[in-house]
Amino acid sequence: MNSENPIWALVSTFGLMSLFAVGGAAAAVPEMHRIAVDVHHWMTEKQFADAYAIAQLSPGPNVLIVTLIGYAVAGIPGALAATLAMCLPTALLAYYVSRLLSRPSQSRWPALIQAALVPLSIGLMAASALILAQSTDRTIAALLLTAVVAVVASVSRINPLWLLLAGGLFGFAGIV
């Protein structure tokens, strides 16, 4: 019974995923893609890429791509369930850990674990970029646009919002 309820599927999927999302939302994108597109067929490749773009363009934490996935599965209740399942468990975990650590200690474990997670979360984010590029960059023009944005954003301090809007303009003009 439970396994057929889409809300329960969302809550269990994202609740579990959040506990493994080291390095924040961008690092969890490959797993969201695998679950939503490959495993459950909640969304098409195209819809997932669109959801990522909408989440980047909107204000607020980037993790809210889960709100869009939740809506695609089960409407407004799905949107709320997916959002809370992704955000609340780790926030409560953070609350308890911070209380444990609130006594000042000279332990070097937090710093060591943090350093150990850095290469993993970069690897995960690079995997996100690859997976998303495979569904969005299907033409030479699209690939070029991605490459130019990557270079401009690497060498300048321009507000990312302008680059997203520029991308939208190029799309509107039918170039990509």
Added chain:
Amino acid sequence: MSPDSAPAAQEPDILAARAPPPGLLALFLAFARMSLAGFGGVLVFARHAIVDQHRWMTADEFNETFALCHFLPGPNILNLSMVFGSRLRGIAGGVAAFTGLLLPPTLIMTVLAIIYARYGDVEVLRRILAGISCAAVGLLIAVVFRMMTPLLKRMDVVVIVLMLGVFVAIGVVRLPLQEVLLVAIPVSIGVTYLMRRKVAA
């Protein structure tokens, strides 16, 4: 002389730099404002509001709180809101900050989802979204490069191999996240521990 007397002597300084703790509504509203200001990441705005504008935390306290939230899993900024709110006003403060940060953007996102479900197939919107997607991937690549630069500069072979291993396992082979991390996290912590001991010795 008790060992406690030294920190106590510094206390007036710390208090002078900090404003009194805010009420629950003030916390909720402050985080709601942050959530709407932060396009493409809230952290910069959160830091500005908490440290510079309201002076609820000193810069050091903020860094320390952020470091904790960064090594825990999940959306960092939402973890931060919960930890931060609860340090000021207990669990109720944590919930107020968390809700403030999450509620407005979730409502906006739900409205966008409704619009997308309705008009997502309209040709013009399709083209615009396709262009934005390309740019969004470009931004992500830029972030990855910026984070990768210090690792590449240090030429730490083991660290680079770990990073590549995760990239290939998740991005190319498309293995499930849990299984990859259950192997990669212990290996990475072990390697980091051994390397630090070697440096110290």
